[in-house]
Amino acid sequence: MSKPTENRLWGGRFTGASDPLMDLYNASLPYDQKMYDADLTGTKVYTEGLQKLGLITSDELTAIHKGIEEIRNEWQTNTFEEKAGDEDIHTANERRLGEIIGKHIAGKVHTGRSRNDQVATDMRIFVRENLEKLLEFLSGFIGVLTKRARQEIDVLMPGYTHLQRAQPIRWSHWLSCYATYFTEDYKRLKQILVRVNQSPLGAGALAGHPYGIDREFLAKGLGFDSVIGNSLTAVSDRDFVIETLFWSTLFMNHISRFSEDLIIYSTAEFGFIKLSDAYSTGSSLMPQKKNPDSLELLRGKSGRVFGSLSGFLMSTKSIPSTYNKDMQEDKEPLFDALTTVEHSILIATGVISTLTINKQRMEGALTMDMLATDLADYLVRKGVPFRETHHISGDCVRTAEELKLSGIDKLSTAQFKEIDSRFEADVKEVFDFEVSVERRDAIGGTAKSAVLAQLEALEAQL
Numbered sequence: 536m537s538k539p540t541e542n543r544l545w546g547g548r549f550t551g552a553s554d555p556l557m558d559l560y561n562a563s564l565p566y567d568q569k570m571y572d573a574d575l576t577g578t579k580v581y582t583e584g585l586q587k588l589g590l591i592t593s594d595e596l597t598a599i600h601k602g603i604e605e606i607r608n609e610w611q612t613n614t615f616e617e618k619a620g621d622e623d624i625h626t627a628n629e630r631r632l633g634e635i636i637g638k639h640i641a642g643k644v645h646t647g648r649s650r651n652d653q654v655a656t657d658m659r660i661f662v663r664e665n666l667e668k669l670l671e672f673l674s675g676f677i678g679v680l681t682k683r684a685r686q687e688i689d690v691l692m693p694g695y696t697h698l699q700r701a702q703p704i705r706w707s708h709w710l711s712c713y714a715t716y717f718t719e720d721y722k723r724l725k726q727i728l729v730r731v732n733q734s735p736l737g738a739g740a741l742a743g744h745p746y747g748i749d750r751e752f753l754a755k756g757l758g759f760d761s762v763i764g765n766s767l768t769a770v771s772d773r774d775f776v777i778e779t780l781f782w783s784t785l786f787m788n789h790i791s792r793f794s795e796d797l798i799i800y801s802t803a804e805f806g807f808i809k810l811s812d813a814y815s816t817g818s819s820l821m822p823q824k825k826n827p828d829s830l831e832l833l834r835g836k837s838g839r840v841f842g843s844l845s846g847f848l849m850s851t852k853s854i855p856s857t858y859n860k861d862m863q864e865d866k867e868p869l870f871d872a873l874t875t876v877e878h879s880i881l882i883a884t885g886v887i888s889t890l891t892i893n894k895q896r897m898e899g900a901l902t903m904d905m906l907a908t909d910l911a912d913y914l915v916r917k918g919v920p921f922r923e924t925h926h927i928s929g930d931c932v933r934t935a936e937e938l939k940l941s942g943i944d945k946l947s948t949a950q951f952k953e954i955d956s957r958f959e960a961d962v963k964e965v966f967d968f969e970v971s972v973e974r975r976d977a978i979g980g981t982a983k984s985a986v987l988a989q990l991e992a993l994e995a996q997l
């Protein structure tokens with residue numbers, strides 16, 4: 536047998552006991568208590584709105600606010616006692632308020648309000664606070680990337696396509712690539728925040744407020760930028776959750792690619808970077824192992840965040856307007872994604888600020904064949920069409936291979952001339968990696984000036 540129904544706010548119509556498993560199944564308090572603060576603040580401002588309407592007296596308001604602060608303190612100090620019938624954070628807080636200030640006054644706080652506009656309000660406040668925190672951590676992370684990029688601007692390494700050596704780049708260019716991704720994430724998050732920060736409060740269960748509450752006043756009091764203009768939308772809209780989950784998924788997608796590169800660069804075969812001990816672990820069997828677990832987790836956790844997005848999209852698909860209990864399924868994926876993203880940003884920041892690079896290995900991985908394009912460009916500068924020079928450069932690569940030379944740079948000027956008479960002695964100047972990266976000085980390129988300009992532009996956006 537389950538517990539009596541008297542604690543339930545909606546208990547009036549329900550006399551029978553419910554299935555205890557149903558109580559568990561229905562309850563969201565185990566996870567939505569995370570929003571206790573938003574819920575209490577929401578009630579505080581809502582009751583101010585009621586008082587303005589003369590629905591509660593100023594003495595009652597004072598008592599309510601005092602009670603709310605007492606409850607807040609209980610949550611903060613871990614002394615809030617949950618009781619049977621506390622279905623969610625909203626019912627728990629209201630039940631407790633009644634115990635502290637008496638049911639007569641506490642019974643007025645929900646006038647004209649429904650848990651439908653209440654939960655939507657709490658969620659938006661909660662999401663807003665979390666996104667603001669993420670913005671701060673993200674900007675710290677980007678700052679570490681750009682700082683490192685400035686410090687190590689002189690280090691060259693291979694750039695890859697298809698994970699095959701392609702053209703020389705600066706290590707800083709790689710750092711700046713991800714700093715660019717994360718800066719776009721930062722800007723995208725700010726845009727999402729604008730849509731998150733709208734107030735559903737005062738929409739009631741679905742049809743609006745019967746006492747003409749000042750919704751602008753409520754919105755302002757809760758730090759919202761605007762009021763959601765339709766009461767049905769106000770209670771049913773979870774796009775802000777979906778957008779947050781999408782943002783999180785995309786961010787984790789970027790982080791997983793960033794991590795994968797670093798995992799590859801940290802292998803003995805590459806040896807470009809070494810993770811600090813703080814972000815690696817050993818093997819329980821093989822004493823020599825140092826594993827990049829931090830990066831593997833960053834890569835792996837991207838999957839669970841993507842799962843949260845797709846799961847919740849499935850939950851909301853085809854539900855009728857307006858509030859339906861399916862929507863309670865917004866919380867666990869959202870909370871999990873926010874925590875995962877927050878920790879991931881902090882771990883990635885730690886990894887990138889403590890790893891060490893091996894300049895010799897990075898530059899040692901550059902090979903002369905990576906300058907085959909530069910060789911083609913050499914002839915372009917002498918007026919030969921690129922399609923032709925591409926072919927000629929290919930001939931040089933093949934000839935060097937056939938002659939078993941260690942690289943195309945080892946062909947003599949005579950051998951170059953034999954392949955194409957337009958080659959001259961200055962062809963040797965092509966075979967310099969630094970010259971190659973410096974040539975690419977257009978916006979976004981590998982030249983030092985171009986990379987520094989990127990870093991400056993990124994820093995200016997934060």
Ligand code: ARG
Nearest residue numbers: 563623650651654858862863
């Ligand atoms: N715990 C519920 C949720 O998160 C609160 C809203 C309940 N509303 C309702 N009509 N039963 O969705």
